[in-house]
Amino acid sequence: MDRKTAIFHISGMTCAHCEKRIRNAVKELEGVISADVSFPRKKAEVVFDADRLTENDIRAAIEEQGYAVKSVGEPGRRHPVGKVLPIFLIVLALYFIAKYTVGFDFINLIPKIDQSISLAALFVTGLLTSVHCIAMCGGINLSQSVGAADDSRGSLKRPLLYNLGRVISYTVIGGMVGGIGSVLFVSAAVKGAIMLVAAVFMILMGLSMLGWLPWWLVPRLPAKLSSRAGKAKQGKGPFIVGLLNGLLPCGPLQAMQLYALSTGSVLLGAISMLLFSLGTVPLMLGAGVVFSVLKGRFTRVITRVSAVLVILIAVVMLVSAGGLLGLNMNIDGGSGIxxxxxxxxxxxxxxxxxxxxxxxxxxxxxxxxxxxxxxxxxxxxxxxxxxxxxxxxxxxxxxxxxxxxxxxxxxxxxxxxxxxxxxxxxxxxxxxxxxxxxxxxxxxxxxxxxxxx
Missing domain, CATH: 2.60.40.420 (Cupredoxins -  blue copper proteins)
Incomplete structure (x- = not known):
């Protein structure tokens, strides 16, 4: 036996579940002795029998799962900033063109959320903010929607399980914060502090998705939860990740949670979050189905775009948090009155x-x-x-x-x-x-x- 060790740098990993997918794919190859995959380090170390397997075989197995692979010592094609900077510029250009040519401003699409809001308006709020969900959770949605290569029936099942987990999680959290709201008052400063923490986590998440974060700063689930979430073969993985999705730092989600808090009722808080979450399902489910049938370069592009949008949204949230905390952080210098x-x-x-x-x-x-x-x-x-x-x-x-x-x-x-x-x-x-x-x-x-x- 000709025992060899190969180290690969992997891009496109979005969460701890990705390392398990890659590890399982590599271990299925005949001739692999061991495979150690690290999501924070974006690296895989594979020990294999060179008489039965080549590095190219291992690379192909990883790329088949939708990830980009580069062996240690292999020259890079392009600086990572060069891959992401155009996306930043395109997103910013589209926003300013929409705002200053046709007067489009997404703020005008947000329905008035108060005690008199209708059930339909709560659903519409979710529908309108689901574009943000695609950006914020695009990488997670992608990782949970793409099943095994030979799983032809998984194109709908996995996205359905993921979204079912999200709906249940949002509803339960809505009921909990509604109950808390019956006994507590949340000031603007507290809201600002919550938003500030969420924005920092979102920036870390975006940088992690781009692979620009030191491995020791990469946010990740505890090992036990990560292991349970990765059991895709048992059909529970996407559902568990969907449940955990309700704990993500997210601007629109936090806004709705604060509304649920203001209801001061477990029932009304749960109903409001249920309807909001159902409104986010059509676009998220559709994206999940598309992700489940498209792989390779497409998934890497989606991950980069999602990461860029998450970072931009986090910057907006930082400014918003500063305003609620009483800091003069408005970038445009104030309103022209x-x-x-x-x-x-x-x-x-x-x-x-x-x-x-x-x-x-x-x-x-x-x-x-x-x-x-x-x-x-x-x-x-x-x-x-x-x-x-x-x-x-x-x-x-x-x-x-x-x-x-x-x-x-x-x-x-x-x-x-x-x-x-x-x-x-x-x-x-x-x-x-x-x-x-x-x-x-x-x-x-x-x-x-x-x-x-």
């Missing part, structure tokens, strides 16, 4: 340029009064003086209130309140000069309060 429209008069003239896009307060009987309209995807910015009480009225038309801007948070002044159609009066006294952001309950829409001495 004149475009939102205003009643004719001195305020509009001032906001159009003389005060740099800010509505200027007027002093009446020792109180600064300022009034401004609500736009669908921005809050008005105002200019006030330090040390004088402020009465700030946001005029909101019902058609402009959506699921993101319907609740406003002023972190610097300790104010949290839902907006209603008509006048919404906010009163506070700024004691310090400076510029203070206020934001929506999701931390995605901003306005500025500029305080001068």
């Amino acid at each position: 004149a475009a939102a429209g205003s009643d004719a008069g001195p305020q509009e003239e001032t906001a159009s340029g003389k005060a740099g896009g800010y509505y200027v307060a007027s002093l009446n009987d020792g109180v600064q009064e300022v009034e401004a309209p609500l736009a669908r995807s921005e809050y008005p910015s105002i200019l006030v003086q330090k040390g004088i009480p402020v009465r700030f009225n946001i005029r909101a038309e019902d058609k402009n209130i959506n699921g993101c801007n319907n609740a406003v948070v002023f972190p610097a002044f300790g104010i949290e309140r839902e907006l209603k159609p008509g006048d919404n009066m906010f009163e506070f006294t700024p004691e310090l000069a400076g510029t203070f952001d206020y934001t929506c309950w999701m931390g995605m829409i901003y306005g500025k309060i500029k305080v001068v001495g």
